[in-house]
Amino acid sequence: xxxxxxxxxxxxxxxxxxxxxxxxxxxxxxxxxxxxxxxxxxxxxxxxxxxxxxxxxxxxxxxxxxxxxxxxxxxxxxxxxxxxxxxxxxxxxxxxxxxxxxxxxxxxxxxxxxxxxxxxxxxxxxxxxxxxxxxxxxxxxxxxxxxxxxxxxxxxxxxxxxxxxxxxxxxxxxxxxxxxxxxxxxxxxxxxxxxxxxxxxxxxxxxxxxxxxxxxxxxxxxxxxxxxxxxxxxxxxxxxxxxxxxxxxxxxxxxxxxxxxxxxxxxxxxxxxxxxxxxxxxxxxxxxxxxxxxxxxxxxxxxxxxxxxxxxxxxxxxxxxxxxxxxxxxxxxxxxxxxxxxxxxxxxxxxxxxxxxxxxxxxxxxxxxxxxxxxxxxxxxxxxxxxxxxxxxxxxxxxxxxxxxxx
Ligand SMILES: Cc1cc2nc3c(=O)[nH]c(=O)nc-3n(C[C@H](O)[C@H](O)[C@H](O)COP(=O)(O)OP(=O)(O)OC[C@H]3O[C@@H](n4cnc5c(N)ncnc54)[C@H](O)[C@@H]3O)c2cc1C
Numbered sequence: 001x002x003x004x005x006x007x008x009x010x011x012x013x014x015x016x017x018x019x020x021x022x023x024x025x026x027x028x029x030x031x032x033x034x035x036x037x038x039x040x041x042x043x044x045x046x047x048x049x050x051x052x053x054x055x056x057x058x059x060x061x062x063x064x065x066x067x068x069x070x071x072x073x074x075x076x077x078x079x080x081x082x083x084x085x086x087x088x089x090x091x092x093x094x095x096x097x098x099x100x101x102x103x104x105x106x107x108x109x110x111x112x113x114x115x116x117x118x119x120x121x122x123x124x125x126x127x128x129x130x131x132x133x134x135x136x137x138x139x140x141x142x143x144x145x146x147x148x149x150x151x152x153x154x155x156x157x158x159x160x161x162x163x164x165x166x167x168x169x170x171x172x173x174x175x176x177x178x179x180x181x182x183x184x185x186x187x188x189x190x191x192x193x194x195x196x197x198x199x200x201x202x203x204x205x206x207x208x209x210x211x212x213x214x215x216x217x218x219x220x221x222x223x224x225x226x227x228x229x230x231x232x233x234x235x236x237x238x239x240x241x242x243x244x245x246x247x248x249x250x251x252x253x254x255x256x257x258x259x260x261x262x263x264x265x266x267x268x269x270x271x272x273x274x275x276x277x278x279x280x281x282x283x284x285x286x287x288x289x290x291x292x293x294x295x296x297x298x299x300x301x302x303x304x305x306x307x308x309x310x311x312x313x314x315x316x317x318x319x320x321x322x323x324x325x326x327x328x329x330x331x332x333x334x335x336x337x338x339x340x341x342x343x344x345x346x347x348x349x350x351x352x353x354x355x356x357x358x359x360x361x362x363x364x365x366x367x368x369x370x371x372x373x374x375x376x377x378x379x380x381x382x383x384x385x386x387x388x389x390x391x392x393x394x395x396x397x398x399x400x401x402x403x404x405x406x407x
Contacts, residue, residue, distance in 0.1 A: 306351020
């Protein structure tokens with residue numbers, strides 16, 4: 001800790017997306033950060049795909065990392081919503097003056113971020129599952145499940161939606177709850193369908209939701225959100241054989257006029273991904289306490305339907321580092337929350353609407369299909385600029401929050 005109370009060292013818990021990005025941003029901000037990840041290796045081969053929105057790319061650009069996503073990602077120029085009859089309900093896209101969203105395979109993104117952390121000499125320690133913390137007047141010590149400890153001036157919880165740090169900050173903190181949908185997906189190397197030319201199609205089938213994009217090289221991605229009223233954990237979903245799930249999905253899309261049956265039938269069960277339950281995370285009232293702070297899904301997890309989780313995780317990682325660069329840690333934490341909370345809560349509220357459209361009853365379905373084209377026609381792409389056009393000025397100095405004097 002410096003004589004002005006500025007943090008000089010940080011423990012970052014979680015080596016997913018927000019953690020390593022925060023550690024790299026902190027390095028840039030003059031704070032020596034080390035990442036501690038529970039699993040023994042990077043999530044190679046894990047998970048399906050995700051989109052990184054222009055605002056997420058902008059946040060990465062703030063620390064010289066945007067090219068990573070542009071190199072591994074395929075542009076998604078628009079999303080088209082369709083009903084199960086194939087009828088086009090709506091088309092939406094960020095304003096054309098902004099960068100296109102990018103589709104990335106989760107494993108490629110994790111690998112790219114980790115390689116970049118290594119290149120920038122940011123230590124990432126694997127096999128370090130945080131179990132507890134001890135705070136003193138001069139620092140914080142993390143305890144890990146393998147019996148080891150590590151100390152620093154501050155600790156940042158980037159440990160995802162099931163965060164361990166969150167209840168250490170506030171034992172009464174909320175936990176995620178089941179959103180009524182189980183998620184699946186697959187990558188097809190050669191799908192035999194024409195390229196969708198940068199468009200991701202999102203289809204409200206009669207019984208389930210199907211998304212897909214066919215790339216120019218004829219490879220493709222598809223994903224399904226299957227309504228499942230009884231809560232199911234990822235482990236329970238994965239305990240069911242892939243062939244059985246594929247049969248269930250084929251039944252769910254029988255009679256729909258979208259390429260779901262074709263793409264699901266072309267899927268090798270060995271490459272079928274059972275992503276697990278979709279979850280809703282209630283608003284987390286306390287993001288920081290003492291020397292501890294939360295970022296990413298640990299602080300603010302939007303519905304995965306929003307396509308913004310990773311992007312706002314990266315934004316928060318960079319903004320927290322900027323605050324810690326300019327202010328003593330207690331003021332930095334307050335400034336960080338002041339900067340971030342209104343924005344992430346707005347993004348989360350906006351994304352929550354999409355989930356409710358995926359689980360309507362029969363009447364809701366008819367209303368959705370009737371009303372969405374009317375509502376969407378009124379949406380000018382510029383109206384989403386608040387979400388997609390968010391810009392972080394890394395060089396701008398962060399001022400102390402109200403109630404604090406000059407640093
Ligand atoms: C099906 C699905 C689709 C999605 N699609 C999109 C999309 O298209 N676009 C988008 O932007 N977002 C999407 N998201 C959301 C996105 O994945 C998350 O918002 C993002 O991963 C959050 O990053 P994070 O670093 O906060 O958490 P994570 O990526 O979850 O990383 C947390 C890390 O912390 C580690 N950890 C956990 N506990 C401990 C502990 N006690 N000690 C040490 N380490 C620990 C975990 O092993 C993990 O590596 C989707 C999510 C799902 C489930």
